[in-house]
Amino acid sequence: MIHLENVSKVYPNGTEALKNISIDIENGEFVFIVGSSGAGKSTFLKLLIHEEKATFGNIMVNGHNLMKIKKRRVPYLRRTMGIVFQDFRLIEKMNVYDNVAFAMRAVGTPEKDIKKRVKYVLGLVGLKGKEKRRPSELSGGEQQRVSLARALVNRPEMIIADEPTGNIDPERSFEIMKMLVEINNRGTTVIIVTHEHDLVQEFGGRIIRIDDGEIAEDRYVSTKYHKSALRIDEDTDSDDGEKLPIDDTAETAENQEQKEAVGK
Amino acid sequence: MKLSSMGYLIKEGFKNIWNNRMMSLASVVVLVSCLIITGAASLISLNVSTLISKIGDDNELTIYLEYGLSDIDSIKLGPEIKKIQNIESCTYYSREEAIKEYKKTLGNIYESMQGDGNPFGNAYKVQLKDLAKYKDTVKQIKQISGVETVSDRSDIASKLTKLNYFVTLVGSWVVLILGIVTLFIISNTIKMTMYSRRYEISIMKSVGATNAFVRIPFIIEAMMIGLISGLLASGVIIAIYNPVRDAASGVVRLIGNSTLSVEKIWLPTLLLMSGVGVLIGIVGGFISISKYLKKEGGEILG
Ligand SMILES: Nc1ncnc2c1ncn2[C@@H]1O[C@H](COP(=O)(O)OP(=O)(O)OP(=O)(O)O)[C@@H](O)[C@H]1O
Ligand SMILES: [Mg+2]
Numbered sequence: 001m002i003h004l005e006n007v008s009k010v011y012p013n014g015t016e017a018l019k020n021i022s023i024d025i026e027n028g029e030f031v032f033i034v035g036s037s038g039a040g041k042s043t044f045l046k047l048l049i050h051e052e053k054a055t056f057g058n059i060m061v062n063g064h065n066l067m068k069i070k071k072r073r074v075p076y077l078r079r080t081m082g083i084v085f086q087d088f089r090l091i092e093k094m095n096v097y098d099n100v101a102f103a104m105r106a107v108g109t110p111e112k113d114i115k116k117r118v119k120y121v122l123g124l125v126g127l128k129g130k131e132k133r134r135p136s137e138l139s140g141g142e143q144q145r146v147s148l149a150r151a152l153v154n155r156p157e158m159i160i161a162d163e164p165t166g167n168i169d170p171e172r173s174f175e176i177m178k179m180l181v182e183i184n185n186r187g188t189t190v191i192i193v194t195h196e197h198d199l200v201q202e203f204g205g206r207i208i209r210i211d212d213g214e215i216a217e218d219r220y221v222s223t224k225y226h227k228s229a230l231r232i233d234e235d236t237d238s239d240d241g242e243k244l245p246i247d248d249t250a251e252t253a254e255n256q257e258q259k260e261a262v263g264k
Numbered sequence: 265m266k267l268s269s270m271g272y273l274i275k276e277g278f279k280n281i282w283n284n285r286m287m288s289l290a291s292v293v294v295l296v297s298c299l300i301i302t303g304a305a306s307l308i309s310l311n312v313s314t315l316i317s318k319i320g321d322d323n324e325l326t327i328y329l330e331y332g333l334s335d336i337d338s339i340k341l342g343p344e345i346k347k348i349q350n351i352e353s354c355t356y357y358s359r360e361e362a363i364k365e366y367k368k369t370l371g372n373i374y375e376s377m378q379g380d381g382n383p384f385g386n387a388y389k390v391q392l393k394d395l396a397k398y399k400d401t402v403k404q405i406k407q408i409s410g411v412e413t414v415s416d417r418s419d420i421a422s423k424l425t426k427l428n429y430f431v432t433l434v435g436s437w438v439v440l441i442l443g444i445v446t447l448f449i450i451s452n453t454i455k456m457t458m459y460s461r462r463y464e465i466s467i468m469k470s471v472g473a474t475n476a477f478v479r480i481p482f483i484i485e486a487m488m489i490g491l492i493s494g495l496l497a498s499g500v501i502i503a504i505y506n507p508v509r510d511a512a513s514g515v516v517r518l519i520g521n522s523t524l525s526v527e528k529i530w531l532p533t534l535l536l537m538s539g540v541g542v543l544i545g546i547v548g549g550f551i552s553i554s555k556y557l558k559k560e561g562g563e564i565l566g
Contacts, residue, residue: 042565049470051564072474079472083564089463102464106473108269154471162565 001027002048002158002189007057009043009213017043019213020057025191027157030184030205030226033193040213041193045162048191049081050074062157079107082151084161088143090135096122096146097131103150121149125179141172148179158189165196177203181225269477277484280457287453288485292493294449295544298442299497299537305435307501307533311509311523312428318522319424324391325402326357326415331385333410338386341410345388350401352391359384385412443544450489450548454482458556465556470564475557483549490545494538501537502530 002025009018017040025031033041046052048061050069059066062080069077090099097118104114122128125145135143144164151159159180165173177199184190184205194200200207204221211217281288327345329338339356346354362384392401402414458465468478505526513523 046565049564075469075472075474077472078470083470085565089467091463091467103467103471105269105272106468106471106477108477111272150467150471 001025001060001062003058003060004047005058007047007054007059009040009047009052010055017213018047018054018210021213021215022057023208023215023218025189025206027189028184028187029189030181030203031189031191032200032203032205032207033191033210034195034197034200034207035210035216037195039210041210042162044210045160045191045193048160049083050077075107079154080156081158081160082154082156084144084147084151084159084164086163086166088135088147088167090143090146092135094134095131096127096133096135096138099135099146100150100153103153107154109154117153118149121153124152125149139172140168141175144168144172144176145179148176148183152183152188156188158191159183161190161192163193163195165194165199170198173199174202178225185226273477273480274484276481277488280461280481280485281488284453284457284460284485287456288489291446291450291453291489292496294442295446295490295493295541296497296500298439298446299493299541300500301442302435302439302540303497303501303533303537305431305439307505307529309428309431309435312424312431314524315522316424316428324389325405327388327390327405328384328412328415329386329388329410330412333386335386337410341408342388344408345390345405348401348404350393350397350404352393354388354390357387357389359386362387446544447548447551450486450545451552453489454486454549454552455556457485458482458553466564478557479550479553482553483546486545486549487542488545490541490543491538492541493545494541495534497541498530498534498537501533502526505529 002023004021004023007018007021008016010016021044033044035041043052047054047059047066050061050066054067057067061077064073064077064080066077091102094102100118100121101114104117105111109117119131122131125148127142127145127149130138130142135146138146144167148164151161161180164180165176168176173196180190180192181203201221202223203225204223205226206220207217208215209217329341335358338358342354342356345351359382363382366384390405392398405411405414465478509523509526
């Protein structure tokens, strides 16, 4: 859960990137942050992940008070969120499997837990069978899916993405967005900054427009992907013909994990 | 830190060294040179100190008699020397004995001196009762006719003290400067590794790795560079110690038996140098890592 109260951010050079913003985002919401260049969108995300500190106001994120958080607690705040980058940030000398497993090793997960979980998450984003590939041997969309798998692998409560489709062609952007919606439908909060109008129109959800550091608009657009559309339509299969596993009822080990992935 | 992670982190540290081998090699070369110079200066200083203290403790003087003085005349001088108050004991030391001992210490090079070529005169070795009265005693001895000269060890001692001071002074400066250079090079090596792994670092931070966790592979890298350098440097020093000592005692006879043997110095040298190497590595590593994590490494979204 995110709670911002009269938050302002003034950069050291005097730029007032956010001006007295108040906003709440509940668990499980699907949020687009839109706005023109320099409006303060990235700054907003940076405050959430505590890369930047707010100058004034109050911020609570997933139970952490960011105005008072101690430096050594910041990693634990970040463990509640998964970050998807515009430039993917995959490590070329590691294969797909290790790129994802890396995020689990970084928080000290034992190797035996890593294996099972990585396999599951790679299946979730439709990259089964491509574990051994290098990032350069994948399409842009596939690379972003690896990056998405990495963001998901530690079971975050919240996914934060700054222009996740900025480096991908429209068709594949669509795929990524569908995956993010699917993740959201499993209970994970998803916050996406984007410039792409078409995607916002298509996928809807909560749309927050930031304009010159202020919230200019905050509305909800219902689409087939949300609420009534908890299941992804059968015909929207991905490129390699794999479907997202969305059936939560089967009592398999995989599905057990799936629930954990959604949980919290 | 969980134990299960340690293996992984150590492996990463070694990978860093390999991936960044040119810089690692440069660091090792500089650090090894620095450690060798430091070690050599310390060992020289230590040996000179040992030498000085041995000379200081030694209240024995050698009285050299005139070269042409016959054996009988020489022996007759014995009682006269003993009359001097500060003399505890007095032993005759013939020119034959002198040449024998000289050859023993210096080996066959002086073979040619055999026969008619003995350059030594007869001598006496005397023990003093009180070293403080050294100068007076020497003056008295010199007044005895037939005495050519008295070995003046206090002069050697003071020269050595000066030398030791010089070695220590120059050594400290060299060590200080090289130490700074080394720190600089090591921290640059680590900085380069960190730069080449900036994605990894930003990802680690984005998924909530603690700073300690991010740091460990880089610290291990720096530590290993330090350790390898320490081992190499001490290896070099231990290997050249005896040859250098032998060469030096060829010039100054005293060095041969008044200095430390390699058996005594090899272990402390190895341990100290490896320790210092590791320490320099850790400090250099920490400097650059802390700087990096504060600046670029703090950015996630960028
Ligand atoms: N580190 C910084 N120091 C000073 N000013 C900054 C810094 N980062 C951003 N700004 C300024 O703050 C304002 C908001 O920047 P921000 O990056 O949040 O915009 P944005 O909405 O993400 O833009 P874009 O769509 O181009 O990514 C801009 O005027 C920008 O120049
Ligand atoms: Mg931005």
